Amino acid sequence: MSLFITSLNSGSNGNCYYVGNQNEAILVDAGISCREIEKRMKRLGLDMQNVKAIFVSHEHTDHIKGIPSLAKKFQLPVYITEPTLLHGRLMLEPSLVVNFIAHQPIAIGNLSITAFPKFHDASDPYSFIVDCNNIKVGIFTDIGAACKNVIHHFKQCHAAFLEANYDEDMLNNGNYPYFLKKRICGGSGHLSNKEAFDLFTKHRPPYMSHLLLSHLSHNNNCPKLVHELFTSNAQKVKVVVASRYQETEVYHINADHNTTATIKKKITATPQLSFAFA
Numbered sequence: 636m637s638l639f640i641t642s643l644n645s646g647s648n649g650n651c652y653y654v655g656n657q658n659e660a661i662l663v664d665a666g667i668s669c670r671e672i673e674k675r676m677k678r679l680g681l682d683m684q685n686v687k688a689i690f691v692s693h694e695h696t697d698h699i700k701g702i703p704s705l706a707k708k709f710q711l712p713v714y715i716t717e718p719t720l721l722h723g724r725l726m727l728e729p730s731l732v733v734n735f736i737a738h739q740p741i742a743i744g745n746l747s748i749t750a751f752p753k754f755h756d757a758s759d760p761y762s763f764i765v766d767c768n769n770i771k772v773g774i775f776t777d778i779g780a781a782c783k784n785v786i787h788h789f790k791q792c793h794a795a796f797l798e799a800n801y802d803e804d805m806l807n808n809g810n811y812p813y814f815l816k817k818r819i820c821g822g823s824g825h826l827s828n829k830e831a832f833d834l835f836t837k838h839r840p841p842y843m844s845h846l847l848l849s850h851l852s853h854n855n856n857c858p859k860l861v862h863e864l865f866t867s868n869a870q871k872v873k874v875v876v877a878s879r880y881q882e883t884e885v886y887h888i889n890a891d892h893n894t895t896a897t898i899k900k901k902i903t904a905t906p907q908l909s910f911a912f913a
Contacts, residue, residue: 636768637889643675645849646879650698652796654765654772659744660685663774664692665701675882687743691715693757694723706731718759754779756823764788776850779823781834790838794845794888800825801855828861845886849877
């Protein structure tokens with residue numbers, strides 16, 4: 636059974652990532668509106684009825700602002716920790732709130748989702764691994780540093796959403812105030828292009844087929860620049876820059892390293908406030 640992935644939006648204006656198989660899917664974060672999520676999924680031929688849950692990485696607004704309306708409309712369980720729920724001030728139906736624990740897999744149909752802690756300036760931040768029949772997709776964004784947890788899981792991924800937030804020269808020479816520059820690059824903020832590239836080149840497994848570069852800064856990065864950096868040593872990995880304005884294509888991930896095709900057909904279902912700078 637394969638996995639299908641897409642970034643519905645990625646950046647400080649909103650983050651939302653889709654991972655699923657033919658029958659069920661999850662969203663990691665929902666930082667854009669319910670209407671935009673529905674619209675973008677429809678354009679991609681994805682069925683909202685396949686989405687079975689939302690997993691929340693942390694409480695910053697660009698990751699949570701669409702969750703209340705989306706969860707209410709589709710009665711989706713929201714997997715979230717108590718500190719994130721508290722600091723995000725999310726108004727959710729109690730019956731839809733499900734707590735998760737680090738390193739303990741959660742089964743959503745044939746999907747297995749595992750959360751693990753990361754470095755970020757939030758109350759209780761997590762990244763996620765989605766596993767289906769030993770095909771693994773990682774969601775590694777809003778990371779201050781590539782800690783041992785990130786490295787351990789990245790080494791196992793067939794595909795990954797990996798933050799490449801800022802170019803160091805652009806940040807240093809830009810007009811952000813000093814405190815904000817320190818916040819971004821200080822180890823609990825975001826991953827630079829160089830840090831992400833080092834992680835990719837040193838720790839990618841030989842079977843990785845897709846890398847979606849995510850959460851690029853509008854002011855301190857350039858999509859062309861970061862794409863050229865990663866493709867210079869991509870080998871057989873398909874490198875995609877996730878947009879802050881629109882969805883990516885849907886990518887089909889399986890255990891065959893040579894598979895790089897995109898999927899455009901409809902995937903049908905079987906019955907069944909905080910701040911952020913970048």
